[in-house]
Amino acid sequence: xxxxxxxxxxxxxxxxxxxxxxxxxxLEELLTASQIAYLVEPDTYRGGIIFAxxxxxxxxxxxxxxxxxxxxxxxxxxxxxYQP
Numbered sequence: 001x002x003x004x005x006x007x008x009x010x011x012x013x014x015x016x017x018x019x020x021x022x023x024x025x026x027l028e029e030l031l032t033a034s035q036i037a038y039l040v041e042p043d044t045y046r047g048g049i050i051f052a053x054x055x056x057x058x059x060x061x062x063x064x065x066x067x068x069x070x071x072x073x074x075x076x077x078x079x080x081x082y083q084p
Contacts, residue, residue: 012039012061012062012063012064013061013062013064014059014060014082014084015038015061015067015070015071015074015081015082016059016074016079016080016081016082017045017057017058017059017060017082018058018059019045019055019057021058023058023079024040024058024060027058027060027074027079030073030074030077031060031062031070031073034069034070034073036062036066036069036070037062037063038060038061038062039060039061039062040058040059040060040061041059042056042057042058043056043057043059
């Protein structure tokens with residue numbers, strides 16, 4: 001499965017924020033291989049400790065019913081799932 005076209009990020013649950021393009025591409029491959037439908041959108045996040053700035057990352061969303069499986073897949077590959 002690939003990105004879900006029929007849902008918006010407001011209807012889905014954020015599971016990961018990729019800060020590097022290489023991480024985003026690897027995570028897309030991982031979720032696709034695991035047959036987890038996802039939505040990925042660029043958005044801004046705050047980064048840095050001393051000099052905090054806004055940066056752009058790839059925000060990965062899945063259907064709320066798929067969150068436990070998606071977290072399992074992320075953790076198996078040493079990705080840290082997003083925690084609000």
